Amino acid sequence: VRIDRRSALAAAAGSAVLLAPQAASGQRRNDRDTLERLLSLERGLESLYDAAARRGALPSGLARRLRDHERLHAEGLEEALSGGARAPVATVPSPALSLALERGGRAFLRFALAQETAAVAAYADAVTRLADRDLLQPLGSIMAAEGQHLVALRSELGVEPLTEPFEPSR
Amino acid sequence: VGLLNSGLALEHATVAAYGALGTLLDGDARTAAREIREQERDHVRRLEAAISGLGGTPVAGRSARDYAPAFPRLRDADDALLLASDVEERLVRAYLEALAELPAGPLRRTVSGLATSESEHLAVVGGLRGEPLAAQAFVTGTS
Numbered sequence: 607v608r609i610d611r612r613s614a615l616a617a618a619a620g621s622a623v624l625l626a627p628q629a630a631s632g633q634r635r636n637d638r639d640t641l642e643r644l645l646s647l648e649r650g651l652e653s654l655y656d657a658a659a660r661r662g663a664l665p666s667g668l669a670r671r672l673r674d675h676e677r678l679h680a681e682g683l684e685e686a687l688s689g690g691a692r693a694p695v696a697t698v699p700s701p702a703l704s705l706a707l708e709r710g711g712r713a714f715l716r717f718a719l720a721q722e723t724a725a726v727a728a729y730a731d732a733v734t735r736l737a738d739r740d741l742l743q744p745l746g747s748i749m750a751a752e753g754q755h756l757v758a759l760r761s762e763l764g765v766e767p768l769t770e771p772f773e774p775s776r
Numbered sequence: 777v778g779l780l781n782s783g784l785a786l787e788h789a790t791v792a793a794y795g796a797l798g799t800l801l802d803g804d805a806r807t808a809a810r811e812i813r814e815q816e817r818d819h820v821r822r823l824e825a826a827i828s829g830l831g832g833t834p835v836a837g838r839s840a841r842d843y844a845p846a847f848p849r850l851r852d853a854d855d856a857l858l859l860a861s862d863v864e865e866r867l868v869r870a871y872l873e874a875l876a877e878l879p880a881g882p883l884r885r886t887v888s889g890l891a892t893s894e895s896e897h898l899a900v901v902g903g904l905r906g907e908p909l910a911a912q913a914f915v916t917g918t919s
Contacts, residue, residue: 675913726892733875734885742876746888750868750895750915757899758909767900768811771818773892
């Protein structure tokens with residue numbers, strides 16, 4: 607099975623909507639809840655890198671690239687969620703983000719690393735539970751991309767880029 | 777068990793590949809190759825434990841000499857890093873494909889964690905090749 611950049615979650619979108627009615631509406635609801643949580647995380651990361659690009663908290667090329675990745679992840683998750691009622695995603699700026707931006711430099715990098723680490727852990731939890739197998743590869747490819755974000759942030763911070771042989775470490 | 781053993785066989789080959797390609801690298805690249813090789817050995821141990829835990833028999837690795845004919849001819853550091861990139865792409869792809877076949881549960885965490893770790897290696901190798909770190913929004917192992 608091949609998956610490419612743009613079609614990955616678009617394909618998953620169909621499967622999320624077309625789950626058989628008896629394929630346990632409870633399971634479908636659980637999957638949707640999981641996707642909603644991941645979408646919220648992605649929008650938070652997008653805001654983080656957008657603010658970093660505007661405030662110069664990261665080199666602008668890196669901040670814009672990571673922001674664009676998070677935006678594509680969020681768009682893919684929205685596609686997967688299409689066709690059903692959705693809870694609005696909160697976009698209120700986080701006080702912790704504001705503080706990290708104010709402190710800038712290494713404090714901001716450490717904050718971003720913590721957010722990305724949490725995102726990788728959230729994807730690992732998600733794939734462990736999802737009923738819809740068609741979502742697993744696309745979500746795995748996003749999780750793998752967030753792992754590369756960790757490498758980029760650690761390198762920017764000047765620490766060892768590969769800290770754990772397993773992400774998330776358990 | 778079959779899926780995990782396929783990943784394990786690839787990991788054994790990858791450890792051998794880093795052994796071969798590391799000799800053509802120096803400085804930061806050589807250090808990174810050593811670090812990645814150690815992490816791949818950790819992956820081998822993790823997969824062996826998972827397979828044994830399922831009542832299966834982990835596939836054994838072969839000698840470096842046995843793997844050598846499967847690798848392309850390596851002339852310089854560029855060839856070495858290209859091979860590293862190729863093996864990491866294959867591992868990411870293999871783990872993502874395996875992920876889609878596994879039932880819900882902790883094995884999916886193990887396999888997605890391995891895919892993510894290989895993706896990190898891919899980023900480091902890409903950086904050594906002069907590519908931007910974290911270049912792709914979706915890491916599929918098919919680029």
